[in-house]
Amino acid sequence: MAETPHSPAVAIRDLKKIYRTEEGSKTALQDINLTIEKGDIYGIMGLSGAGKSTLVRCINGLEQFDEGSLLVNGNSISDLKPKELRGLRRRIGMIFQSFNLMPSRTVAGNVELPLLNTGLDKEARAKRVAELLELVELADKAENYPNELSGGQKQRVAIARALANEPDILLSDEATSALDPNTTKSILALLRQLHDSLGLTIVVITHQMSVIKQICNKVAVLDHGTIVEQGRVFDIFANPQAPLTQSFVATTSNLDKVNDLIAEHSPLIDTGKNGILLRMKYVSKEVSEPLVSHISRQFNIDANIVFGDIDVVDGSPLGGLVVVLNGQRDDILAAIDYLKNRNIGIEVLAS
Amino acid sequence: MAETPHSPAVAIRDLKKIYRTEEGSKTALQDINLTIEKGDIYGIMGLSGAGKSTLVRCINGLEQFDEGSLLVNGNSISDLKPKELRGLRRRIGMIFQSFNLMPSRTVAGNVELPLLNTGLDKEARAKRVAELLELVELADKAENYPNELSGGQKQRVAIARALANEPDILLSDEATSALDPNTTKSILALLRQLHDSLGLTIVVITHQMSVIKQICNKVAVLDHGTIVEQGRVFDIFANPQAPLTQSFVATTSNLDKVNDLIAEHSPLIDTGKNGILLRMKYVSKEVSEPLVSHISRQFNIDANIVFGDIDVVDGSPLGGLVVVLNGQRDDILAAIDYLKNRNIGIEVLAS
Amino acid sequence: QKASAKNETVVTVGVVGNSDDLIWDAVQKKLDSENANIKISLKTFQDGIYTNQALANKELDLTAFQHYAFLEQEEKEKGYDFTVIGDSYISPLNLYSKKYKSVDEFKPGDKIAIPSNASNTGRALKVLDSAGLIKLKDPNAASPTVDDIAENPSGVQIELNDAAAIINLLPDYAGGITNTNFIIDAGMKTSDAIYQVPDALNNKAFKEYINVIVARTADKDNATYKKIVDAYHSKEVAKAINDNYKGEVEPAFKY
Amino acid sequence: MTGLLSTWFPNVVTRLPEFFDSFVQTLIMLGVTGFISFIAATFLGVILTITQKGGLTPNPVVFNVIDKIVNLFRSIPFIILAAALVPVTRALVGTAIGTKGAIFPLIVGITPFFTRQIQSALSGVDPGFIEAAVSMGMSTPEIIFRVYLREGIPAIIRVTTITMVSLIGLTAIVGIVGGGGLGDFAIRYGYQRYMLDATYATIIVLVLLIGLIEFVGRLLVEITEH
Amino acid sequence: MTGLLSTWFPNVVTRLPEFFDSFVQTLIMLGVTGFISFIAATFLGVILTITQKGGLTPNPVVFNVIDKIVNLFRSIPFIILAAALVPVTRALVGTAIGTKGAIFPLIVGITPFFTRQIQSALSGVDPGFIEAAVSMGMSTPEIIFRVYLREGIPAIIRVTTITMVSLIGLTAIVGIVGGGGLGDFAIRYGYQRYMLDATYATIIVLVLLIGLIEFVGRLLVEITEH
Numbered sequence A, B: 001m002a003e004t005p006h007s008p009a010v011a012i013r014d015l016k017k018i019y020r021t022e023e024g025s026k027t028a029l030q031d032i033n034l035t036i037e038k039g040d041i042y043g044i045m046g047l048s049g050a051g052k053s054t055l056v057r058c059i060n061g062l063e064q065f066d067e068g069s070l071l072v073n074g075n076s077i078s079d080l081k082p083k084e085l086r087g088l089r090r091r092i093g094m095i096f097q098s099f100n101l102m103p104s105r106t107v108a109g110n111v112e113l114p115l116l117n118t119g120l121d122k123e124a125r126a127k128r129v130a131e132l133l134e135l136v137e138l139a140d141k142a143e144n145y146p147n148e149l150s151g152g153q154k155q156r157v158a159i160a161r162a163l164a165n166e167p168d169i170l171l172s173d174e175a176t177s178a179l180d181p182n183t184t185k186s187i188l189a190l191l192r193q194l195h196d197s198l199g200l201t202i203v204v205i206t207h208q209m210s211v212i213k214q215i216c217n218k219v220a221v222l223d224h225g226t227i228v229e230q231g232r233v234f235d236i237f238a239n240p241q242a243p244l245t246q247s248f249v250a251t252t253s254n255l256d257k258v259n260d261l262i263a264e265h266s267p268l269i270d271t272g273k274n275g276i277l278l279r280m281k282y283v284s285k286e287v288s289e290p291l292v293s294h295i296s297r298q299f300n301i302d303a304n305i306v307f308g309d310i311d312v313v314d315g316s317p318l319g320g321l322v323v324v325l326n327g328q329r330d331d332i333l334a335a336i337d338y339l340k341n342r343n344i345g346i347e348v349l350a351s
Numbered sequence C: 001q002k003a004s005a006k007n008e009t010v011v012t013v014g015v016v017g018n019s020d021d022l023i024w025d026a027v028q029k030k031l032d033s034e035n036a037n038i039k040i041s042l043k044t045f046q047d048g049i050y051t052n053q054a055l056a057n058k059e060l061d062l063t064a065f066q067h068y069a070f071l072e073q074e075e076k077e078k079g080y081d082f083t084v085i086g087d088s089y090i091s092p093l094n095l096y097s098k099k100y101k102s103v104d105e106f107k108p109g110d111k112i113a114i115p116s117n118a119s120n121t122g123r124a125l126k127v128l129d130s131a132g133l134i135k136l137k138d139p140n141a142a143s144p145t146v147d148d149i150a151e152n153p154s155g156v157q158i159e160l161n162d163a164a165a166i167i168n169l170l171p172d173y174a175g176g177i178t179n180t181n182f183i184i185d186a187g188m189k190t191s192d193a194i195y196q197v198p199d200a201l202n203n204k205a206f207k208e209y210i211n212v213i214v215a216r217t218a219d220k221d222n223a224t225y226k227k228i229v230d231a232y233h234s235k236e237v238a239k240a241i242n243d244n245y246k247g248e249v250e251p252a253f254k255y
Numbered sequence D, E: 001m002t003g004l005l006s007t008w009f010p011n012v013v014t015r016l017p018e019f020f021d022s023f024v025q026t027l028i029m030l031g032v033t034g035f036i037s038f039i040a041a042t043f044l045g046v047i048l049t050i051t052q053k054g055g056l057t058p059n060p061v062v063f064n065v066i067d068k069i070v071n072l073f074r075s076i077p078f079i080i081l082a083a084a085l086v087p088v089t090r091a092l093v094g095t096a097i098g099t100k101g102a103i104f105p106l107i108v109g110i111t112p113f114f115t116r117q118i119q120s121a122l123s124g125v126d127p128g129f130i131e132a133a134v135s136m137g138m139s140t141p142e143i144i145f146r147v148y149l150r151e152g153i154p155a156i157i158r159v160t161t162i163t164m165v166s167l168i169g170l171t172a173i174v175g176i177v178g179g180g181g182l183g184d185f186a187i188r189y190g191y192q193r194y195m196l197d198a199t200y201a202t203i204i205v206l207v208l209l210i211g212l213i214e215f216v217g218r219l220l221v222e223i224t225e226h
């Protein structure tokens, strides 16, 4: 296996995958073009059945594809001999949604499993297992069996196991969707830390937008087997293009809830005589100014924040506010112009 | 079965539940006191293994308890004769996380199942099934089998089935945790609509804080088999008391992410010479004023919003902002005093 | 015994195995030639015990598979009330071997297989006694068992086996005793035997091994059955027995 | 064709009507025994399933009695069982011989095995389905018929196929009571009279029959499985 | 005690050494046959599992050949099979009689059934475990030993228990071709010579033996299941 030092972790070109069953064939993936650079944390999202699992399963050769090419670390997965493929798989860790821990083995036994037949002797393996369990903070559970662990603990064992062979790439298929918010948070923190300290490339399938926001730097959106959108997380959240992505992003922000208040004629958004109800959004990465303060002072208006959702993604503020602007009508219009000039997306909802 | 018209939907007093297994006994619930009024949408949250499922399973008598009392519509569950218990169960719909749709029956057949043996004739049943499928927008899938449906569609069938007998109470055990954000949103909207139009009482187990926020009016937090906190959703989100609740609430807001920025010495939160980094939070239901505008004008300071998370829960704004205040040091301090007087929670993070 | 459509009297005869099929064909032919209006219906069993049970239970009219010894033992054990209404033939039970040419060659420890059903076990023991390989307490007693062996001068080991299996297993034993019908079916001859009881038909110890046609005592004088026995005791049937068993089996009746 | 047949299966060809009768007897034994023991085994299997620990209506006494009886009968070699049952058979059906007399011992012989198979088929019904049914307010008989038996259909068909194959083995043994059937045919001619072609012909027909049973079973499973 | 025994089981008490020998023969047949056919069935079961459609290394040819052979042997009534195997048995172990000669036909008779049982036990191993193993870069033999066989242990023990009970039934049949054992004892004395107590004594011992096998089986399952 040749590895060009500067080849991307995963390079997919015109990939097509068809499932052939007795009832007919089903195109699960089509025209997939995707490059995952070393060190990326790449999110993959999409509706159920979009082909997310199929895509990652192609990456480590669990599934064969019909057309196109798929290079991992510069090696074409479909051209490898079985032995080489096994060698490559050792360098790709995979975390399954259902953990797939072996119930007959202890926590330590599960983590040791990928280390058997790698040439390491018993002692070296034990040492590595201990390190890994330390890393996922489960050293005290080494001798427990999987069914004695909580969901989050099982998840950590699965992570430790996936890391056992010091892989270059970690694939995670809906690994946190069934966990409580605390556990999810600590596992994401762990993944982030592994990425930062070991330089891991991570591919994360998830339907939780918060997961993408928290740890990914890039994201691809799958719909019916094709990639409808891909790019940097900030760009996708700030300017989703595909309708599917837009609806996904909409669910992450509470700014759309104002529509419910409008429907209910809530007093919270009463615009009074001159007031205007406004949604303002960050759409470019450069803006970081005290905008509300500026317009309040400069145009002598009151900006009452009804909904706020401003987050820092990839080092830049992202999101927006829903505000009721009150003051002289001319001043308000001037303020809106001012904001538009500062590259803020403005939408007048009611006046 | 006597039903007092003003009895609460569910009244639990000093409930205790012990699982007795060969390895010993395990107290799953203890000192549970909980009243769910008719028309409530009651959220139940807690870590994995806290006893959430056990609690709702006690409500419809799927699980027996050891001590205390549990009244549903004024009837003591543990004193009912089998036949009465079956009658009561028909008035409690349950949605399981795993849907539990019968694979051998069509969508219509699944929804019809609870209607068999209720005295309705074939035609009346068909009519009711059609209505229900209309309600969950699945009329076109009536003759499909469950394994031909997407996750969200299965979920809707499960809801239709749970509603078939026009129950008074709907129990939902982690019904949306494995669904994509769009599907989750539409299912929550459906539940909300059923609540509003049919006056249903709904009990929702979930580990998704967003679900609680979006549809519940009350919530109870379970930890190791006891209720550590319960009350109105707004109060719990605004002023969580138990450490567990606090950590849950913290994950819902991005205001805490500022700590990461502080650790990274991000330029976004650079306070300059005089600036102060501040976290301000709504802690009471009354506040709805253009606070940022006021302080900007009144004290002549700039308030740059770094993180924003303002939501409307139960008709009142909830959440807060992380801002960098810049201006004269005296003015800033005066502004802080002003905010404190407006009943805003203030936390100075850096200066 | 039922009346059939053609106004024939149907007589159900229980037999074990299918070795006698041709003999009964001859009996039927004989009856037909006499216009007796009797139809013999054979009911085949794998095992004699059930056959006798079925006769006692009136599920059969006659049986024709056993010899006196087996009949007596069954009557003793089960209290059946049967009567012999005619002898059929005597089928020799001989000692065969693939290993030895004569009885003298048996060595202590050699295994000899004998049939496992009780009456043939007894008969085989008598054959061994007659051959001088063992000594029975009373060679003339009915149906002796292995417990009745008084002495074992040759030191052979006796093993009980399904009669039909013995021929197949002969290479594994030093010797084996089994019924002649199996010998014929296996394409062997009684002359292949290394020991044959001399003049068995008149030997006191072996008289009880003449095969018989049996009815329930209540029906012993039944005219139809008598006709069947008469037809059996005919020259034609004697010939059929000879043909069927290639002359290895002796008809036990005068014709 | 007949030429080839009589070269290869000389003894069968001359006994073709009997061979055919034996085949019909086998079918009758399989059909009648299969049908009756299916009902008995389903009944017992359901009782065992619902009365077991953690079942729908746990009842240790009923469970243990049936469980132990099933084990007892499974322990008795069939040939001995068949002999011991003769008086009972005669009392019940009037005769202990022939195809008619063979059926009762066959039922007693196969039902314990069948019961265990049905039990394992029912244990494959997702407990979640049962819980859903309970929470709908269904009564125990409703749950048995509308959930256990209905959702268990593919598995029940699968184990019934397996059981029918085992039953063919028993019909061969039951030949000793004059039950007839192909196994008996093979034993009487192939085993007792060393006519190897009778054995081969029997084996061929039985293999085809089993293949047919498995094919029908698989077909039914596919039809009933969604 | 002996008093009671000789009142209730007169014929057994007088043949106690023979009864005991028969018991030992049964144990030997069960032990040796069980061991060898366990290995054979596990081997065949593994091959069927991995070569089936959707298996680890799908191979329709290998799968179909083994699958059809297993069916063929399952179709042959055991008594006929045992008789037909005599020459092969003799060629292989030097004798076709006695306990030694009984073992080969028993192995051939039980292995197809055992194979199907092992196959169904292995099909219970979560495919997710196999996928996890594949994604770790394990080779096929590693997956067989470290995942299939290891995670299948409880189910394998369970089906082995079932198979041993069926095997006891076969040892009774093989008794008639000189295999000995308790079933043969019961047939020779209880059935052929109407000594009912011999039958009862045999049944009691077999029930106890089966109870013991099932007990040990359950114990092993509990030990190996977490």
Ligand SMILES: Nc1ncnc2c1ncn2[C@@H]1O[C@H](COP(=O)(O)OP(=O)(O)OP(=O)(O)O)[C@@H](O)[C@H]1O
Residues within 6 Å of the ligand: A019, A020, A021, A026, A027, A028, A046, A047, A048, A049, A050, A051, A052, A053, A054, A055
């Ligand atoms: N083995 C298979 N045979 C046939 N079709 C399959 C197979 N596996 C998946 N599919 C189909 O391929 C499509 C993509 O499946 P995939 O599992 O990749 O979706 P997914 O995006 O991971 O969905 P989910 O979010 O529900 O896990 C689906 O329509 C699915 O029905």
Ligand SMILES: Nc1ncnc2c1ncn2[C@@H]1O[C@H](COP(=O)(O)OP(=O)(O)OP(=O)(O)O)[C@@H](O)[C@H]1O
Residues within 6 Å of the ligand: B019, B020, B021, B026, B027, B028, B046, B047, B048, B049, B050, B051, B052, B053, B054, B055
């Ligand atoms: N049948 C049972 N026997 C013994 N213990 C049980 C049983 N069911 C649940 N438990 C235990 O009772 C406790 C509460 O379980 P429960 O299923 O109610 O938790 P939960 O809050 O619903 O968790 P999750 O979020 O994982 O569904 C757990 O510790 C669990 O191990």
Ligand SMILES: [Mg+2]
Residues within 6 Å of the ligand: A052, A053, A054
């Ligand atoms: Mg998937």
Ligand SMILES: [Mg+2]
Residues within 6 Å of the ligand: B052, B053, B054
């Ligand atoms: Mg739960």
